[in-house]
Amino acid sequence: MKIRLHSFFSYLLVTLFVFGSCKTYYTPTYNAYVPTPNASVERGKMLVLSSCAGCHLDPNTGKLSGRQFMSTPGIAGKVYTANLTQSTTHSKMTPYNEREFAYLMRTGVARNGHYIPYMPRPYMSDADISAMYAYLHSTDEAVQAHDAVAGLTNLNLIGHMGSILLPKPIPFQASVSGEDPSDAVAYGRYLVYNIGCYECHSKKGPMSIKHKHPEETRGYMAGGRKFKMPDGDIHSSNITMDMTTGIGNYTAEDFRNAVLKNMDKNGKQLRPPMKAFHLLSEKEADAIYAYIKTLPPVNYHAQRKDDAQR
Template sequence: MKKHRLIAVICLIITAITVYSCKTHFATGQENYKATASPLAFERGKAMVFSSCAGCHYNRSVNKFIGNPIHDVPGIVGKVYSANLTNSKNHGITSHYTDQQLKYLLKTGIAKDGRFIPYMLRPNMADDDINAIIVYLHSNDPAVTAGDTTIGVTHYNIMGKLYMGITAKPLPYKTGIKLPADNIAMGRYLVDNIGCFHCHSKKLTSLNYLDPEQTKGYLAGGAKFKNEQGDNIYASNITPDKETGIGKYTKADFRKALKDGESPKRKLHPPMPKYKSLNDREIDAIYSYLQTIAPVYHKIKGLKII
């Protein structure tokens, strides 16, 4: 009898956790917002989308933001594909989103139907950059014009839903954020909002989007990725440690690494993109900020990204 009761209790716990994990719908924002278009906003938006979103969403086989399979998600939780960001009425998401819905999604992770999408979260992004991104996504630039195809449909199994329900939660809707004027503050802002700390910290599953510096292993590297062949690739240490980080990089070395994908000692591996859309002032700001953080001795084994 006791054994049956124990089994029943375990089943109830599993059921409760499962129900909790399946809560993937939340209240959506109701702000009356319309992006303000201008040539300057378009150019800034294009630069930010290519810097922040291209790593996952830009498909280089067709030179469009039609999405890609995400190889880094363990198969045990299901299959994940990045979304089609083009203006396709059949497969894209941006053509079905208002400006306000896109803004709310980028800030909180909550889609227009209330689903929580635990990627591309930018709670600390300045209002001007959010505006610029939306202007670009709704533009006629070739990279976001309709790509009427789908790479695949994301499907989480019960394990994936359980994990997301317990660990992933929507973020607060923060507005009124200004672009920093100070050089080092701008570097910190870019490290946050183009996602440098996402890849170059300890794990993708332990990111602190609201307070990036509280992320485990902040910028000291170690996060594991997989390429299309299934090989493991590890993000490198970009703290200013002279032996295991970028402490010996000159400003010119750092520019070349970000723009051309070449460090002083090696060619860099995908998924590290080439940041052609960042200007020298922005890259130098990132470099200046990285020099201010505490150096961490952390030697990464295996293939490097940067």
């Protein structure tokens, strides 16, 4: 009986491994998506360096040439992000036309059918997708060809098994209009969704993020996600308006300094992985602040106590 059970579980593990390794999704080309003419390269630079650079910018090369994805648990193996430069030999982006790029951004599904759980930006507007695409094909130094990869992703058995637990891709929308910047709260929500503030400032990492309904993400904007740093683990901050564990005592100017200059209200430098989003405008920082003020304040300690009792 023990031998049969052992054989059964061995068979199950192999099956899960194969299934997790081979799982792909259909990737049609949607001609209904219409690229925006004369897209703004500067706008694209702001979006790419604010949204993508945290994972893809290698500080050693100063380019979007990829780096190790430190949020992957060590028990699952190693993951390296893709080279997004204009390399014709090593870049993942070079083969993409703009419609394929839009499909990747909106669904998280790459040209080869693989789902990338931290990629989806389903609410990114058509104009902003075109701007990002234009920037990736610009003369800016960060996207100039770098003919190498940061490393080779190597998931072990546990990592491949874990891949079957990933959420399903988000259905493709051919057209998204975006938000009017004159509506500060709506535009702030748009920036939080598409820059990805909530992906770091929520409870868990990529497998728990609700890209289709971001505000349903566990611990939305209340912090707690763990990051592995050279000097030890760090948990993301609570950026709801809670007065004791959040930013309830931050003025609009304090928040602006935190976002644009990476400084807290006392002028102290914020710890990595937080960085200065210096390409955002003051108006955009103020819009994010206006949106955060509409969210319910969450006491970080009370949240952790509730989690422990579940």
